[in-house]
Amino acid sequence: MKQINFSKHVLPHLIAIGVFVTITFFFFSPVFLEHKSLSQHDIQEWEGSSKAVRDFRDQTGEESLWAPSMFSGMPAYLINVHWGNQAVGYLKAILSLYIPHPICNIYLAFISYYILLLAFGVRPYLAIAGAIAFGLSSYMIIGLAAGHNGRMGAVAFMPLVMAGIHLAFSKNKILGFGITTAGIALQLRENHLQITYYLFMIVAVYGIVQLIQYVKQKQVFDFVKVMGLLVVAACIAVGTFFGPLWAITEYTAYSIRGKSELTSPTINAADVRGLDKSYAFNNSYGLLEPLTLLIPNFYGGSSSNYLASDQTSKSYKALASSGNSETANQLANYTTAYWGPQQPFGAAPYYAGAIITFLFAVGVAFAEKKYVWWLLPISVIALLMTFGSNLSSFNYFLFDHLPGYNKFRSVTFTLAIILFAMPLLGMMGLEKIMEYGLNKETKKKLLIALASTGGICLLLLLFAGTFSFLKDEEGQLPPWFRNALAEDRKSLLRSDAFRSLAFIVITFVVIYFEAWKKISPAIFYTFLTFIVLIDLAVVDKRFITKENYYRKQKNAAFALTEADQEIAKDKSYYRVYNLQGAMGEAKTSYTHNSIGGYHGAKLRRYVDLYDSCLMNETSEFIQDAQSGRPDFRKYGILNMLNAKYFMYGDQRNNIILNPNANGAAWFVASVETVNSPTEELKKVCDLSTHEAAVVDGSKFKVQSFQFDSAAVINLSEHKPNYMKYESQSAADGFAVFSEIYYEKGWKATIDGKETEILRANYILRALSIPAGKHLIEFTFKPDAFYVGNKVTQASSWIMMLVLLGSLGWSLKKE
Secondary structure, X not given: OOOOOHHHHHHHHHHHHHHHHHHHHHHOHHHXXXXXXXXXXXXXXXXXXXXXXXXXXXHHOOOOOEEOOOOOOEEOOOOOOOOOOHHHHHHHHHHOOOOOOOOHHHHHHHHHHHHHHHHOOOOHHHHHHHHHHHHOOHXXXXXXXXXXXXXXXXXXXXXXXXXXXXXXXXXXXXXXXXXXXXXXXXXXXXXXXXXXXXHHHHHHHHHHHHHHHHHHOOOHHHHHHHHHHHXXXXXXXXXXXXXHHHHHHHHHOOEOOOEOOOOOOOOOOOOOEOOOHHHHOOOOOOOOHHHHHOOOOOOOOOOOOEHHXXXXXXXXXXXXXXXXXXXXXXXXXXXXXXXXXXXOOOOOOOOOOHHHHHHHHHHXXXXXXXHHHHHHHHXXXXXXXXXXXXXXXXXXXXXXXXXXXXXXXXXXHHHHHHHHHHHHHHHHHHHHHHHHOOOHHHHHHHHHHHHHHHHHHHHHHHHHHHOOOOOHHHHHOOHHHHHHHHHHHHHHHHHHHHHHHHHHHHHHHHHHHHHOOOOOHHHHHHHHHHHHHHHHHHHHOOOOOHHHEEOOOOOHHHOOOHHHHHHHOOOOOOEEEEOOOHHHOOHHHHHOOEOOOOOOOOEHHHHHXXXXXXXXXXXXXXXXXXXXXXXXXXXXXXHHOOEEEEEOOOOOOOEEEOOOOOOOEEEOOEEEEEOOHHHHHHHHHOOOOOOEEEEEOOOOOOOOOXXXXXXXXXXXXXXXXXXXXXXXXXXXXXXXXXXXXXXXXXXXXEOOEEEOOEEEOOOEEEEEEOOEEEEEEEEEOOHHHHOHHHHHHHHHHHHHHHHHHHHHHHHHHO
């Protein structure tokens, strides 16, 4: 057994942990010192969408698995389900030192990347700087501010997975096996399969490079052995995610990421397997936008930064001296600093760091070529993918042919690959410089790296005036205001170009003198870590300021309005339709069962119905309501969705009662059978849903029935995963239920005997009910949870044993 040298084997890692904890503490100091929370838009929406599911768990200790309060009901797999992978959760809590969620993801990004750099042979004190560069990239900070906690957690664990894989191939197979198993389990638990997909791309290219090396060395059998070990690790890790993966894969086929069943071009739905291209590439980068990796304000910075709020800006001064306050107020809406390609949900620059961009160039010049041939091509591919529809020939080909790629949107997320690669290659290059020292070849390569990065900054600094600094639609603005706006934006570009150039030159000089052995390693490490931190933290503070924190009061964002209170007096079973952005808000879902909601993976059929029927019907209702003549009988879609209340504001009188809502369930007088989903959707748009139903005869067979006008069917009990009805009819009847049809898990019984659930009116459940008095029950018990969760739980504890065993074996061996 080797003798442990504390200063060599232990102290650097303790210092690293101390640095990472300190940075996390001070960067997010309001959380620790003032007991505040980050204000995250997506998390606030999640709280609304998941309220019914969480309440059910708190009251019963069970998982509902169905979210009844959003989009008239949908599976809760991607909303809030507690799976049996508690062991993985315990491991994350231990690794994060119980730092509060979600800021623990930044600390975990530091730790994971630090381990990655150590695995690739980078000395600990260099690895600290590289880890800071990864964890504090604005990609992480902007995502955290938006509330993309799952994405940030998934990105944070990418380096840990890669560290384990590399260890298995290079140094310690057993330790690599354990870390890979734990890393994949932790990464999958974050439940962001888009980032997992990008991780797979990184690993795949790495595997190809390794295979080439093993073939050259005639060691193919050794490659196969390592791959076999890693496949076992992956199987155990995937087992910890088996239940969620089963459920999500099953649900995906029915969501907007699955294949549309519609074939008519007149129907507003995609005829593809996966997302529609226009939706998937909605947030595409402009061809020059990646320059924000080097110069954050290349395009002015964030689209939420309005120059009119800065009293020192030329735009503000121009507006203030205009002499017309009404015109000034109107023009102030055009003073956003961002002038790049318009992105529908706003833009914010993903900044890798001027220093890291320079070091990436250093890595290309100095790192081992096998790593350059891994990280450089994957970065270029990722860069091309960010362009989306702006490089349609390449990206549409990937979308149509790369397996699984058409399930994802927000192509700018592929920058995670680049931001993973840049510090790694940069630190490996710097490690080589420190190893070999300064010589003629080193000087030449360093100067090339300086010219290729600092040169861009210098050119932009000198020739910034060649850009227009205006969006297309801003050409019609008054010249006096347009010129001031362009000058402000030009100033932002030049300021950041100079800033980045200064950081690059300073870093070049320090590296040069370190390689020349003119400064001590301790000073070099300290200075490099400090300057990387300053470079990134100052830019990050543009996106998380004091205004991003609030003193959390329970449910403060969801305080009941007068309208909510008035509606809540009704204790019957109904839904609420918020006419103020129904398909993009979940606040309504916090208090009521809502027609709308907020989610990126809605049921495709529900979206089809909204696009083709409900949107037009909503417009018609609003026009009728404004004229004071709404005829509620003609709104067939709203009635079948049991939209009893329409809400258009917070005041008590901002609600409209719909007396013709169909209720929870009803018997129909007739059923029209069609031969395809397209016909079904066309028919239901014009259907009087209280009297008639439409069924796709190619999927379901309707038994003959008679209509009893005196028949009744009433809801007697309802929970998210359970509905009970009582019916009475003198003849066999056909009942439609105002509940979303989802075949994977819902079971129906009549008097305890299972019966087939039919789909009616494109999205609803229906049953053939015999004459007489009956008890009807719907229960949601999907195999994906009740079977898959057992595998998940067992695999999670196996993962923990594998990790502990590999760590113990490695320590004993050392």
